[in-house]
Amino acid sequence: MRLTTKGRFAVTAMLDVALYAGDAPVTLAAISARQKISLSYLEQLFGKLRRNGLVDSVRGPGGGYQLARTPDAMTIAEIIRAVDEPIDATQCGGRENCHDDRRCMTHELWAGLNAHIFGFLRGVTLADLVAQQKPRQTDVVVMKDHRVATAPTTVDAA
Amino acid sequence: MRLTTKGRFAVTAMLDVALYAGDAPVTLAAISARQKISLSYLEQLFGKLRRNGLVDSVRGPGGGYQLARTPDAMTIAEIIRAVDEPIDATQCGGRENCHDDRRCMTHELWAGLNAHIFGFLRGVTLADLVAQQKPRQTDVVVMKDHRVATAPTTVDAA
DNA sequence: GATTACTTGACTAATTTATTCGGGAATTGG
DNA sequence: CCAATTCCCGAATAAATTAGTCAAGTAATC
Numbered sequence: 001m002r003l004t005t006k007g008r009f010a011v012t013a014m015l016d017v018a019l020y021a022g023d024a025p026v027t028l029a030a031i032s033a034r035q036k037i038s039l040s041y042l043e044q045l046f047g048k049l050r051r052n053g054l055v056d057s058v059r060g061p062g063g064g065y066q067l068a069r070t071p072d073a074m075t076i077a078e079i080i081r082a083v084d085e086p087i088d089a090t091q092c093g094g095r096e097n098c099h100d101d102r103r104c105m106t107h108e109l110w111a112g113l114n115a116h117i118f119g120f121l122r123g124v125t126l127a128d129l130v131a132q133q134k135p136r137q138t139d140v141v142v143m144k145d146h147r148v149a150t151a152p153t154t155v156d157a158a
Numbered sequence: 159m160r161l162t163t164k165g166r167f168a169v170t171a172m173l174d175v176a177l178y179a180g181d182a183p184v185t186l187a188a189i190s191a192r193q194k195i196s197l198s199y200l201e202q203l204f205g206k207l208r209r210n211g212l213v214d215s216v217r218g219p220g221g222g223y224q225l226a227r228t229p230d231a232m233t234i235a236e237i238i239r240a241v242d243e244p245i246d247a248t249q250c251g252g253r254e255n256c257h258d259d260r261r262c263m264t265h266e267l268w269a270g271l272n273a274h275i276f277g278f279l280r281g282v283t284l285a286d287l288v289a290q291q292k293p294r295q296t297d298v299v300v301m302k303d304h305r306v307a308t309a310p311t312t313v314d315a316a
Numbered sequence: 317g318a319t320t321a322c323t324t325g326a327c328t329a330a331t332t333t334a335t336t337c338g339g340g341a342a343t344t345g346g
Numbered sequence: 347c348c349a350a351t352t353c354c355c356g357a358a359t360a361a362a363t364t365a366g367t368c369a370a371g372t373a374a375t376c
Contacts, residue, residue: 001161002161002162003159003160003161003162003275004160004161004162004332004333005333005334006332006333006334008268009333009334011267012267015267027351027352027353028352028353029351029352037334038334038335038336039335039336040334040335040336040337041333041334041335043353043354043355044334044355046353047353047354047355050353050354057352057353057354058343058352058353059341059342059343059344059351059352059353059354060342060343060344060350060351060352060353061343061344061345061350061351061352062343062344062351062352063342063343063344063351063352063353064352064353065353076271108290109169109170109173109287109290109291110166112290113234113279113282116278116282117161117275117278117279120274120275120278121271121275124271124274129267132266132267132270133267162363162364163364163365164363164364164365167364167365185321185322186321186322187321195365196365196366196367197366197367198365198366198367198368199364199365199366199367201322201323201324202365202366204322204323205323205324208323215322215323216321216322216373216374217320217321217322217323217372217373217374218320218321218322218372218373218374218375219319219320219321219374219375219376220320220321220374220375221320221321221322221373221374221375222321222322223322
């Protein structure tokens with residue numbers, strides 16, 4: 001389980017889709033504008049997300065991307081793993097030639113730690129993040145098709 | 159909370175110190191040989207570990223590094239943070255200029271996720287890893303001969 | 317005071333992240 | 347059909363991080 005900005009970008013983008021997709025799919029251009037991520041980088045990321053079955057794509061005008069599943073069935077762990085491909089982790093990637101005395105002490109060390117972190121991130125879904133986001137977000141702002149804001153809600157606590 | 163191989167190297171090295179330091183300090187050369195990490199890279203890592211007060215150094219012949227605290231008071235989170243310096247995480251690092259519409263949606267998103275992961279890693283100490291390591295270190299020979307392909311390298315979803 | 321071994325910083329190479337570019341292919345609307 | 351929109355793909359590039367190397371120190375022991 002690697003955890004870099006790349007994975008964060010992916011999660012952020014997916015959260016954007018979850019938030020802004022109504023019936024119509026969300027275009028990468030829109031995500032790029034809202035989240036300030038380069039369009040081509042998004043294309044790369046969504047290519048992986050699509051090939052991993054996390055999003056569906058619709059081509060042509062009015063096209064874009066949609067979540068392949070409901071947000072509550074989409075875990076953060078999946079998203080990160082989809083874009084952070086090589087989850088090798090143990091530095092000797094399966095080969096047994098690590099050492100002579102004992103086999104690369106870190107084998108099960110990281111396997112265990114990974115399992116824990118992975119387990120944790122598998123317990124968090126996009127729906128959780130949406131819920132966390134909504135309260136200070138309900139004034140959905142000006143969407144592309146001039147859907148205007150409602151009431152600006154709460155200021156946060158911490 | 160970034161989580162890269164760099165942090166893993168650091169934890170592995172610290173675990174090595176915890177395992178092999180008796181009364182005498184452990185030299186980087188020994189760690190380098192055992193863990194197959196380049197000596198100069200270890201120098202960099204231990205420079206940071208020392209400046210962060212995680213290890214004490216002893217110079218001169220017979221010198222080396224020792225844990226600054228007992229293993230049970232040394233968390234994995236600390237180690238990783240010591241070497242993975244920039245824990246900025248939110249890509250706009252505190253500045254409020256993220257966006258116009260809402261302030262960088264990911265602010266508290268990652269802050270929260272980070273807090274969780276960090277909390278988890280703060281709950282794991284070097285002593286835990288030592289304990290995990292000790293039992294399977296005694297039957298080294300047995301493992302070497304018999305169980306060759308037990309551990310899959312990737313932490314898979316199952 | 318000479319040897320051992322840590323200390324430090326600067327420098328390079330390799331890898332990963334992020335961006336840019338240039339063209340395609342599918343779909344919709346006119 | 348035509349043109350606009352949008353996904354799709356690959357290559358090239360730039361920036362950042364990771365990993366490794368080198369060389370000149372400082373401290374401690376014998």
